[in-house]
Amino acid sequence: MTLLIDGKKISAAVVEQLAIDTKTFIAEFGVTPGLAVVLVGDDPASQVYVRNKVKQATAAGFHSTEHRLPADTGQEELNALVEQLNNDPSVHGILVQLPLPEQLNEPEIIRLIAAEKDVDGFHPLNVGALASGMAELIPCTPMGCMIMLEKTLGDLSGKHAVVVGRSNIVGKPMAALLLQANCTVTVVHSRSAEIEAICRQADILVAAVGRPEMIRGSWIKPGATVIDVGINAVEKDGKRRLVGDVAFGEASEVAGAISPVPGGVGPMTIACLMKNTLTAARQQVSA
Numbered sequence: 001m002t003l004l005i006d007g008k009k010i011s012a013a014v015v016e017q018l019a020i021d022t023k024t025f026i027a028e029f030g031v032t033p034g035l036a037v038v039l040v041g042d043d044p045a046s047q048v049y050v051r052n053k054v055k056q057a058t059a060a061g062f063h064s065t066e067h068r069l070p071a072d073t074g075q076e077e078l079n080a081l082v083e084q085l086n087n088d089p090s091v092h093g094i095l096v097q098l099p100l101p102e103q104l105n106e107p108e109i110i111r112l113i114a115a116e117k118d119v120d121g122f123h124p125l126n127v128g129a130l131a132s133g134m135a136e137l138i139p140c141t142p143m144g145c146m147i148m149l150e151k152t153l154g155d156l157s158g159k160h161a162v163v164v165g166r167s168n169i170v171g172k173p174m175a176a177l178l179l180q181a182n183c184t185v186t187v188v189h190s191r192s193a194e195i196e197a198i199c200r201q202a203d204i205l206v207a208a209v210g211r212p213e214m215i216r217g218s219w220i221k222p223g224a225t226v227i228d229v230g231i232n233a234v235e236k237d238g239k240r241r242l243v244g245d246v247a248f249g250e251a252s253e254v255a256g257a258i259s260p261v262p263g264g265v266g267p268m269t270i271a272c273l274m275k276n277t278l279t280a281a282r283q284q285v286s287a
């Protein structure tokens with residue numbers, strides 16, 4: 001029997017606990033955690049994610065604001081908004097939805113967000129803290145994957161974890177977190193040789209490449225735990241569908257446990273954003 005790692009259910013429990021912790025925090029400090037979400041342009045998927053983030057923030061008991069800017073926004077205008085949010089004491093967390101329209105410089109914006117309000121964990125100071133095991137604000141998707149893995153497997157020590165993909169948002173921080181959990185970690189990417197053979201050695205396989213159903217059932221070691229980070233829109237039988245980076249049907253015949261798409265890592269990402277917002281608020285009130 002293959003276990004389905006249900007991200008909807010696990011994330012709901014995370015948010016439920018967070019709402020309790022937020023009440024305690026507000027009672028203790030008299031401060032409501034504030035989250036500001038910035039969306040530039042009108043990418044339909046980003047609009048859905050931003051709407052869900054604001055909804056979850058409200059459900060967690062936060063004060064949350066949404067800042068929408070047109071697709072042709074210039075760098076100075078976006079910088080000015082970020083600076084304004086950096087200086088607003090009612091805002092403890094700032095999130096700029098990615099990807100940004102191409103005229104905007106993503107690294108510049110990431111650096112400009114005050115590190116203590118960077119609830120995405122993308123600022124170089126937070127990336128460095130993660131690499132040295134001192135992180136407070138951890139990128140949301142890898143944090144969500146770790147919660148799923150620990151809930152499924154308990155202690156991860158000594159397991160061979162293979163991460164497919166080396167993005168700043170998922171692959172690299174995922175590898176750092178797995179290493180901290182005492183896994184033996186291998187990262188493979190588009191230039192790696194023998195990807196299939198390496199995947200077949202994995203006790204834990206995390207797929208974050210953004211290529212629909214690239215990882216086949218034959219790439220998976222029997223009994224392995226598979227976390228699928230990919231969210232790819234494809235057309236099947238004339239209908240738009242979401243699929244992961246893993247060929248789910250084949251993989252679930254081999255894996256011991258597997259996360260689905262949708263309903264796996266995606267909801268965990270948003271729940272972990274809420275965790276980071278409370279962490280950021282806690283750090284700021286006690287600074």
Ligand SMILES: Nc1nc2c(c(=O)[nH]1)N[C@@H](CN(C=O)c1ccc(C(=O)N[C@@H](CCC(=O)O)C(=O)O)cc1)CN2
Nearest residue numbers: 049096097098099120140262263264265266267269270
């Ligand atoms: N600033 C950021 N931008 C982006 C991040 C991020 O963590 N910070 N990650 C992704 C997008 N993302 C969150 O922003 C995200 C993607 C998907 C989901 C999700 O719940 N997906 C659902 C399916 C949704 C659908 O039907 O389209 C699922 O997997 O079940 C949540 C968050 C890039 N940008």
Ligand SMILES: [Mg+2]
Nearest residue numbers: 165166167189
């Ligand atoms: Mg990659």
